[in-house]
Amino acid sequence: MTDQPLTPAAVDALRQQFRASLAAATAAPQLTALKDEFLGRKSGLVTALLKGLGSLTPDQKREMGAQVNALKQEVEAALTEGLAAAQDARPVGAVDVTLPGRDLPAGRIHPLMRVRQQVEDIFLRMGYEILEGPEVEDDFHNFEALNMPPDHPARDMQDTLYLGAPIVGGIWGQHRVPGGPDAQVRAATLLRTHTSAMQIRYMKTFTPPVRIIVPGRVYRRDDLDLSHTPMFQQFEGLVVGEGITLTDLKGTLEAMMRALFGGETKVRLRPSFFPYTEPSAEVDVSCQGCGGTGCGTCKHTGWLEILGSGMVHPAVLEAVGYDPEKVTGFAFGLGLERVAMLKYGVDDIRLFYENDLRFLEQFPPL
Numbered sequence: 001m002t003d004q005p006l007t008p009a010a011v012d013a014l015r016q017q018f019r020a021s022l023a024a025a026t027a028a029p030q031l032t033a034l035k036d037e038f039l040g041r042k043s044g045l046v047t048a049l050l051k052g053l054g055s056l057t058p059d060q061k062r063e064m065g066a067q068v069n070a071l072k073q074e075v076e077a078a079l080t081e082g083l084a085a086a087q088d089a090r091p092v093g094a095v096d097v098t099l100p101g102r103d104l105p106a107g108r109i110h111p112l113m114r115v116r117q118q119v120e121d122i123f124l125r126m127g128y129e130i131l132e133g134p135e136v137e138d139d140f141h142n143f144e145a146l147n148m149p150p151d152h153p154a155r156d157m158q159d160t161l162y163l164g165a166p167i168v169g170g171i172w173g174q175h176r177v178p179g180g181p182d183a184q185v186r187a188a189t190l191l192r193t194h195t196s197a198m199q200i201r202y203m204k205t206f207t208p209p210v211r212i213i214v215p216g217r218v219y220r221r222d223d224l225d226l227s228h229t230p231m232f233q234q235f236e237g238l239v240v241g242e243g244i245t246l247t248d249l250k251g252t253l254e255a256m257m258r259a260l261f262g263g264e265t266k267v268r269l270r271p272s273f274f275p276y277t278e279p280s281a282e283v284d285v286s287c288q289g290c291g292g293t294g295c296g297t298c299k300h301t302g303w304l305e306i307l308g309s310g311m312v313h314p315a316v317l318e319a320v321g322y323d324p325e326k327v328t329g330f331a332f333g334l335g336l337e338r339v340a341m342l343k344y345g346v347d348d349i350r351l352f353y354e355n356d357l358r359f360l361e362q363f364p365p366l
């Protein structure tokens with residue numbers, strides 16, 4: 001290169017060569033190659049022209065130097081512009097950093113846990129303590145202290161899963177204790193059939209006033225069907241103090257149901273029987289489906305049964321050492337599954353325990 005004479009024609013020829021190459025180059029790699037070819041420090045074509053300036057006279061040097069520099073600037077400017085344009089016109093499929101990010105699949109809170117958290121929040125705001133208690137219980141806390149002595153017929157209402165030796169058999173076989181049949185029953189350990197057992201544990205430990213909520217799993221010897229599972233979740237409420245009345249119970253239940261189902265929800269109490277409350281009441285809420293006018297969900301009654309409740313039986317207060325002449329109380333227990341079924345319109349309790357993503361994904365994340 002350097003032995004070629006440096007003439008205006010040579011500069012012009014290289015300019016034409018560059019322009020032709022540039023016209024053929026569109027992508028960034030081609031443009032980068034052009035930059036090397038023309039401006040490379042050692043063997044670039046424009047660089048070679050500049051080296052040729054050395055053999056010229058000072059006048060020629062000034063004249064040709066200006067021409068070569070003009071070419072160099074044209075090459076530089078054209079390549080800079082071309083590379084910038086190539087950057088903007090990336091092919092389809094390249095990363096577009098201006099697009100919003102993709103959502104990662106988020107986990108969801110199980111509908112039962114969602115309801116449990118809601119109920120806990122409602123009662124925390126009302127000043128209740130929340131505690132769980134053991135799932136393996138003894139006969140005293142699960143039955144006897146709740147006004148159900150060994151021969152009480154109400155025990156049949158709750159088919160019990162025994163762990164130790166109950167009246168007949170049991171997984172450990174024969175288990176006899178001194179003191180006759182009643183002592184035998186009392187020696188049994190079992191899976192708690194209701195969270196009410198925790199009422200007894202709490203009241204034995206603390207003096208009134210009592211305001212507690214006990215959420216947790218309970219167990220009964222039930223077959224699986226649309227509305228029964230052998231394990232389900234309860235929510236126990238207990239308030240004991242001076243001057244607690246049935247009105248307090250109804251007000252509390254109303255506050256809970258309106259927080260769960262909406263401000264228009266109505267509550268009604270129907271007389272019922274539980275051994276550990278007197279008087280006892282089944283509690284209905286106005287149907288969410290029809291607002292109380294009657295529909296298929298509520299069997300055209302306008303009401304849905306939701307929980308059991310009542311005033312704590314004096315015998316229960318005595319069993320834990322409270323004086324029923326001084327303090328009174330109310331208690332209620334509801335199934336979390338029942339609340340979730342009504343709240344979300346689920347008609348089969350088994351869906352909560354099958355872990356079918358098609359079911360669970362219908363509930364919004366968090």
Ligand SMILES: [Zn+2]
Nearest residue numbers: 287290295298
């Ligand atoms: Zn209805």
